[in-house]
Amino acid sequence: MDESQVAQIVEKQVLTVAKAVEDKIDEEIAALDLLDLDDLEALRERRLQQMKKMAEKRSKWVSLGHGEYTEIGEKEFFAAVKASERVVCHFYRENWPCKVMDKHLAILAKQHMETRFLKVHAEKSPFLTEKLRIVVLPTLALVKNAKVDDYVVGFDELGGSDGFSTEVLEERLARAKVIFLEGEGSRPANTSAAKRSVRQSDANSSDSD
Numbered sequence: 001m002d003e004s005q006v007a008q009i010v011e012k013q014v015l016t017v018a019k020a021v022e023d024k025i026d027e028e029i030a031a032l033d034l035l036d037l038d039d040l041e042a043l044r045e046r047r048l049q050q051m052k053k054m055a056e057k058r059s060k061w062v063s064l065g066h067g068e069y070t071e072i073g074e075k076e077f078f079a080a081v082k083a084s085e086r087v088v089c090h091f092y093r094e095n096w097p098c099k100v101m102d103k104h105l106a107i108l109a110k111q112h113m114e115t116r117f118l119k120v121h122a123e124k125s126p127f128l129t130e131k132l133r134i135v136v137l138p139t140l141a142l143v144k145n146a147k148v149d150d151y152v153v154g155f156d157e158l159g160g161s162d163g164f165s166t167e168v169l170e171e172r173l174a175r176a177k178v179i180f181l182e183g184e185g186s187r188p189a190n191t192s193a194a195k196r197s198v199r200q201s202d203a204n205s206s207d208s209d
Contacts, residue, residue, distance in 0.1 A: 061113050069102070069109040069117045074125035077118075084116040086178050087143040091122045091134045097155065100162045101138040104169045111170075112179045142178040150176045 061067065064083050072080055081087050090105055092098035102119065109117035122129045122137055132141055132148060140152040157172055158164040173179045 058113060061116075064116060066113050066116050067110060069106040069119065071119045071121070074120065074128045077120060077125075077128055080116065080118060081143045082146045085145060086115040087141075088115055088117050088173060088178055089141045089143060090117075090119040091125075091129060091132075091137060091139045091141065092119055093122055093137050095137070097162060098138045101140070104164075104166045107166050108170055108173070108179070115173075115179045140173075142173065142176045144178060149178070 061084075065080075066084065077089070081089075088105065088108075090098070090101055092101065105117050105119070109115075120128065122134055122139075128134075134141075136154050138154065141148050142150040142152065152158070152169075152172060155161060155164060158168050170179065170181070174181050
């Protein structure tokens with residue numbers, strides 16, 4: 001295939017895409033043209049109500065500690081999971097794998113206002129770790145409506161090493177529906193930061209408590 005043929009194919013594809021975009025814009029303009037002033041006012045009012053409700057939600061989330069990655073004690077855990085609809089709780093000890101998890105969760109806490117992000121020192125919380133059957137550290141307890149719905153144990157589901165990206169963890173939490181990738185308080189991540197590994201040294205991906 002010579003260069004002129006390639007150019008013709010590319011030009012045809014560009015024109016096809018441009019036509020599709022133009023048709024879409026025409027449809028949207030036509031839909032707006034069909035609306036009268038009452039319809040537009042109703043849309044505006046509905047949008048204002050949606051914005052008001054979201055602002056109220058965000059205010060409540062902030063008052064509950066959403067938007068931050070917070071350490072709590074064993075006795076505070078049950079009140080925290082009752083107060084927030086969605087909670088990610090990191091059971092940790094002072095080791096390298098848990099520090100890796102900390103860094104990713106601190107990033108996600110700021111990006112996902114809809115969920116509360118917590119950490120609990122496992123060795124200082126024997127009753128809670130036994131009740132929730134926490135054995136391997138780090139372990140994330142994924143809580144919805146005051147019930148532990150799922151766990152992320154060690155790094156096995158995150159690639160098997162401490163070199164995983166924040167984005168990989170984010171996708172795992174989204175699959176569990178404990179965070180949302182769009183809407184409900186989530187904010188677009190900085191792509192380069194989300195994909196950057198926090199790996200800094202050789203270490204085991206997890207260790208047994």
